């Protein structure tokens with residue numbers, strides 16, 4: 001009965017991780033998947049999360065169902081984190097808890113499809129799941145060039161052209177900060193241009209905010225583009241993840257926010273979002289949402305969270321600077337300053353597929369096949385080893 005099915009390929013990043021796990025070399029290094037690691041190389045538990053867990057353990061909230069739009073106390077915290085207190089209080093947000101950022105994107109695509117937005121425009125390269133996810137629910141996709149390999153910056157002319165020429169009802173998936181995989185973020189001026197171009201056009205902007213705070217070290221500053229679009233009275237959607245900025249990867253804590261300007265439409269939009277979630281998941285998971293809501297609603301823990309996020313951003317900046325200094329000292333052929341121009345966890349190194357493969361097979365350094373390096377995988381103990389290997393594969 002099942003013999004008609006054909007095997008599906010492993011996601012490339014899972015294949016890389018499996019290869020890493022099977023490598024017996026004691027000096028192997030993982031700079032592939034986008035998980036933040038501390039300066040000592042260990043997986044990082046945010047001190048704010050630790051504090052929230054202590055409260056959680058004392059309260060013991062039990063295991064009852066949440067609601068179909070999620071844990072009630074989680075919703076305002078999610079809204080305030082992205083939009084700030086003022087906007088969150090204005091009653092224009094339809095929000096549901098989702099299965100982290102991926103679940104939020106899926107729920108966003110469903111509600112957009114219901115509203116008639118059935119084509120998803122993706123700037124390349126991008127997070128590899130956007131296109132399969134849109135196609136999975138029968139939507140169409142189109143691509144345009146986001147990043148220029150030559151200049152190692154955004155090809156903004158191409159972005160503008162894609163918006164100007166977009167067919168009606170196109171959704172532009174735009175990452176708010178710490179672009180995955182390129183680390184190349186739109187500037188404020190570029191966001192202004194995008195807002196001008198989209199404000200009167202029959203298209204939609206979907207903000208994917210999966211690394212809020214990791215670019216500037218300030219969560220409010222990183223959410224600037226979203227608040228700036230809101231100020232113009234636009235309708236758009238925001239897919240929010242707490243996987244990275246609270247280190248809650250496996251807990252699947254996230255939210256979908258739809259900005260609805262017409263107060264009468266808001267409960268209708270929300271009811272559709274709840275229905276979609278009900279039909280696929282019934283109830284949002286409680287544990288991660290409880291941690292998020294405790295962090296966000298306990299002033300002294302919230303302050304610690306601000307410091308945690310600032311610390312992550314600072315460490316990334318320091319590591320990037322050290323990579324550049326080390327490659328400069330080694331006189332590695334080529335230009336490498338993009339490592340300090342790019343933000344967040346990822347450095348889109350520009351290593352070719354062959355060079356990347358040599359990093360893995362000869363030097364036991366596991367980056368993703370497109371040459372993306374998770375800077376958080378680097379620290380004082382392994383940075384020289386990484387730079388020397390990169391130097392060697394570039395030279396020969």
Ligand code: PMP
Pocket residue numbers: 034099100101102103127175180208210241242243249254
């Ligand atoms: N968007 C982007 C840009 C991402 O990098 C990721 C995770 N790598 C996600 C969304 C989804 O993350 P999660 O489902 O873990 O929240």
